[in-house]
Structures are given as structure tokens and as C-alpha cells.
Amino acid sequence: MAREAGAARDGSPRLLRAINDRAAIEAMLRRGALTRAELEAAIGLSKPATVALLARLEKAGMVRRGKLRGGNRGPAAQMWSVNGALAHVAGVSLTPDEVDIVIADITGEIRVEHRSALPSGNDAPLAFATAMTEAAARAELRPDQLAKVVIGSPGAVNPATGHLGFAPHLPGWEGFDLPGRLRAELGTDVIVDNDVNLVALVEMTAGRAQQVRDFVLVWLSDGLGAAVVIDRVLHRGVTGGAGEIDWMRAPDRARLDTGVDRTGSRLGGLLSYRSINKLARAHGLKARNGAAAVQAAHAAGAAGQAFLADLARRVATGVAGVVSVLDPELVLLTAEIAQVGGRQFADLVAAELHRLVVPRTPVEPAECTERAVRAGALQVALGLAREQVFGLPATAVGIRSDPEVQLEEAR
Structure with a gap:
């Protein structure tokens, strides 16, 4: 007061x-x-x-x-x-296929929503800058008039080098200082953060983790990731790669054999849409992708339940190591597979998880699913702009806009 x-x-x-x-x-x-x-x-x-x-x-x-x-x-x-005209910011969700942009004034009032396809390869950063310029023009702004641009992307940006790692599915975005390149293209402050980290931020402020201090959020789509929050601060790791569980090796504990090496395989491979579809076919289910397979299983009776249990075993096996080390209050499941699977699938994962670890950590579906990456990026951009303009403390869980500060912290 x-x-x-x-x-x-x-x-x-x-x-x-x-x-x-x-x-x-x-x-x-x-x-x-x-x-x-x-x-x-x-x-x-x-x-x-x-x-x-x-x-x-x-x-x-x-x-x-x-x-x-x-x-x-x-x-x-x-x-x-x-006065909303004091500053404008952009929140961006970047995927291998498209960029989803929202521009808002400093009060949070949305001015423009803009989606654009992105080519792969070396032209991708330039195409991104073009999409940002088009979005800003719709708000009667230039990109350099945006106070902050925050981008949620698969993979992780190393704070010491600016290089994007853990993102082979984003060709053309690796091997250079990504935030620095985009700052030069747009003429304004650009921050690139992991997409799953931004979803965790939204869950912490508007979803199921509002009253939770320590939790793990697991992204289940055609691509696997996690975010780790400790004492309501995102844990990023020295290279920005904390939570990249896609690259862990894990045994396949599914009951039906689909030819996977039982001694250990990349967890992201076990939970890719291709691998999930193969597991679904072994259970007599056919679907166009992993999320559709989960949806089909809900309507398939006993065969569907057996498939969901096998898939839950794979998810739980990967999450078990994280839970054993961190002992969080909550595990949240998000993205397409979790959204389609709902509470029933979360309960199956919890049952399998509790067979593997001592903590009885609850497992629940995430609550914020509608453009959550973009929403998290916008939330961070607003917090940083309000700190800059009004001196209000930014509560964006440790995200800094100053590249020199980021570099010093990484050292």
C-alpha cells in the first residue's frame, strides 16, 4: 500500500x-x-x-x-x-512452420494478431523479420518502436553465446547469436526463450500452478520438452538447456514390443508421433498422428486402454528421474497429447510414476492451452517493458533483457 x-x-x-x-x-x-x-x-x-x-x-x-x-x-x-501509448511490445511463438505474433500496448491491450508461414533454411531469420515488420505496420508501428520483443522457440538459447541448441527441427536458426541477429534485423531489444518455459510461466500466473512453489511441466507433442520451476523461479541451467528431457535415454517399458531397443532409447524418440503411431498400431489402433491415436484410444474400449497404459509407462519412465531428483509439488502435462488425453491420461501417468519413485507427486493436465507459448512471451515482454517505463519490478522469473547481464550471469 x-x-x-x-x-x-x-x-x-x-x-x-x-x-x-x-x-x-x-x-x-x-x-x-x-x-x-x-x-x-x-x-x-x-x-x-x-x-x-x-x-x-x-x-x-x-x-x-x-x-x-x-x-x-x-x-x-x-x-x-x-496511457497505453507509452510503449508497445510483441510476444511471439516460433515453430518450424510458422510464426504467431501478438502486439499489445503497455496495459496489455492487444493491438494486432498476425500469423505467417516461415521458410526453412538460411532465409528463415530474414522471413521472420519481414513478418514482424508486417505485424508492426498493422499496429501503425515500426519494429524499432517496440519496447520489447519476446520469442518462444523450441530448443534453448545459450546465454553465453546466443546460439540456439537442442533444436535440429529448426534449420536455419542455429550456429549464430540468434538474439543478436534479430536485434540487428529489427532494431529493438529481442529476447528468445524456450517455449515450454514460457508455458510454465503462464501456468504459474493463470493456471494450475498459481499456488505451487515447485513443479515440473512436461510438453507432450511431436517434440518433447520440460520446464522446471523451483521456488517459483524457472531453472534454466548454465547453457539454458534445463528441462531438455527429449535427449535423455530411457528404457521402453511398454508391454507390447514395437522393435525399440529395450536397454535404452532417446526419450524424445519414444514419444515422437511416429513412435506413438507404431505403438498404437501394435494395439490395433490406426490414426494420422500421436494426438489422434490418443483420441481414438478413448473410444476403443479395452484395446484403447491398453495403448494408453503403454504410452503412460513411456511418459512416466522419462518423468521419474526428474521427480526423484527434484521432489516437486506437482507435475503438469501440456500440449496436444496431454490436452486430448485429459485427466484420464494424467491419472495413468501418475499411477505408473508412483510405481517408479518414492514421492507421491500429483500429475495433472495443464490448464492454459490456448496459444500458451505466445501468451507467456507477451507476459514476459509486458513485465520487462513495465520495469523499464514505470520502474515496476519485473516478475518474469529471472528473464533479463540486457545481453551484457545475461553474459555475466552465464560466466
């Missing part, structure tokens, strides 16, 4: 005004447009102090007057809100 300048003896009036200003901005960002009386109640200032605060912020261009709100009695009340 804010404090009035005249009510405290342990700080200068200028410092206390700055604290009160930030508290007011934060309240309006969190709750939207407020009347003067509502702002008073939210930050605990008197009427004269709040009037002076609003006048000060309006003069500085930080807030603006909105519509009048009519009431049953008395005059209409003036609404106040943060």
Missing part, C-alpha cells in the same frame, strides 16, 4: 511520491480504469493526495482521462487509466 509523503519521517517527499506513483500505476494495470475514489481505496491515500498524484501522472503522460462513469446518485465520476 502507498504512503502519504506527510505521514512518514523515514523517506524524502520525492521518494515517497515515486512509491505512491508506482503503486497507482500498478493498481491501474492490475484492475484497469479506476475512478479517483477507487484508486484512493486501492492504494490507501487521502483524497487530496490522490488528486495531486493523478495531476502529476497526467502531466507526465503516464495516465489519461477516460469516459465518465454515471451513478445512481451524484455527478458522474471521471475514469483514469494508464
Whole structure:
């Protein structure tokens, strides 16, 4: 809660005004447009102090007057809100086939949504910059007018080199300083983060992990990944590769033999769509991809249940090592297979997991599934921009925008 300048003896009036200003901005960002009386109640200032605060912020261009709100009695009340034009940011989901972009003002109001196909190969970064330029133009902006651009991508960016690793399915994006290259192309601050990490951030702020301090989020699609959150901070690892469980070697504990080396195979291979389809066929199920196989299994009676149990054994075998080391409060399953499998599949994974490890860690389907990577990227971009513009603490779980700071931390 804010404090009035005249009510405290342990700080200068200028410092206390700055604290009160930030508290007011934060309240309006969190709750939207407020009347003067509502702002008073939210930050605990008197009427004269709040009037002076609003006048000060309006003069500085930080807030603006909105519509009048009519009431049953008395005059209409003036609404106040943060000036969204102060800064704009972009959140981006990058996949091997396309780029999905959202541009919002600093209040979080979405201005533009833009999707574009991406070619593979050396032209991919240039095509990405072109897509960003097109999206910005739709918002009547240039890319260099965006305060922050945050990109969620498969793989992990090494903070010491800027190189993208663990992403062979993104040809044309490896072997160079990726954030540095995109900063040069766009003329603004660009941050590239792992897509699964960004989904974990969304789950922590708006999904099932809101009240959880330690959890693991497992991405089950045609591509495997995980995010590890410890004490509500993403654990990234020295090279940015924490959670890349795709590359672990694991035995195949499925009951039906599909020709996989039982002594150990790459976990990402065991859980690829191709491998899942092969397992489904062994159980008498036919589908076009892994997610469709899980969907078909739900309607296939006993044969379907046997397939789901075999698939759950594969997932649990990979998750067991992570759970044994971290002992988290929760394991969340996300992406297409988890979404189609739902609670039933999560329960099967939990049952198999509890046969392998001592902790009785709950396993649940993730709650935030609609464009979660893009949503996480936007959330990080907004947090960093608000830190830059308003001095509000960024709560983006350790993501830094300054490349020099990232390099120093990596050392």
C-alpha cells in the first residue's frame, strides 16, 4: 500500500511520491480504469493526495482521462487509466512452420494478431523479420518502436553465446547469436526463450500452478520438452538447456514390443508421433498422428486402454528421474497429447510414476492451452517493458533483457 509523503519521517517527499506513483500505476494495470475514489481505496491515500498524484501522472503522460462513469446518485465520476501509448511490445511463438505474433500496448491491450508461414533454411531469420515488420505496420508501428520483443522457440538459447541448441527441427536458426541477429534485423531489444518455459510461466500466473512453489511441466507433442520451476523461479541451467528431457535415454517399458531397443532409447524418440503411431498400431489402433491415436484410444474400449497404459509407462519412465531428483509439488502435462488425453491420461501417468519413485507427486493436465507459448512471451515482454517505463519490478522469473547481464550471469 502507498504512503502519504506527510505521514512518514523515514523517506524524502520525492521518494515517497515515486512509491505512491508506482503503486497507482500498478493498481491501474492490475484492475484497469479506476475512478479517483477507487484508486484512493486501492492504494490507501487521502483524497487530496490522490488528486495531486493523478495531476502529476497526467502531466507526465503516464495516465489519461477516460469516459465518465454515471451513478445512481451524484455527478458522474471521471475514469483514469494508464496511457497505453507509452510503449508497445510483441510476444511471439516460433515453430518450424510458422510464426504467431501478438502486439499489445503497455496495459496489455492487444493491438494486432498476425500469423505467417516461415521458410526453412538460411532465409528463415530474414522471413521472420519481414513478418514482424508486417505485424508492426498493422499496429501503425515500426519494429524499432517496440519496447520489447519476446520469442518462444523450441530448443534453448545459450546465454553465453546466443546460439540456439537442442533444436535440429529448426534449420536455419542455429550456429549464430540468434538474439543478436534479430536485434540487428529489427532494431529493438529481442529476447528468445524456450517455449515450454514460457508455458510454465503462464501456468504459474493463470493456471494450475498459481499456488505451487515447485513443479515440473512436461510438453507432450511431436517434440518433447520440460520446464522446471523451483521456488517459483524457472531453472534454466548454465547453457539454458534445463528441462531438455527429449535427449535423455530411457528404457521402453511398454508391454507390447514395437522393435525399440529395450536397454535404452532417446526419450524424445519414444514419444515422437511416429513412435506413438507404431505403438498404437501394435494395439490395433490406426490414426494420422500421436494426438489422434490418443483420441481414438478413448473410444476403443479395452484395446484403447491398453495403448494408453503403454504410452503412460513411456511418459512416466522419462518423468521419474526428474521427480526423484527434484521432489516437486506437482507435475503438469501440456500440449496436444496431454490436452486430448485429459485427466484420464494424467491419472495413468501418475499411477505408473508412483510405481517408479518414492514421492507421491500429483500429475495433472495443464490448464492454459490456448496459444500458451505466445501468451507467456507477451507476459514476459509486458513485465520487462513495465520495469523499464514505470520502474515496476519485473516478475518474469529471472528473464533479463540486457545481453551484457545475461553474459555475466552465464560466466
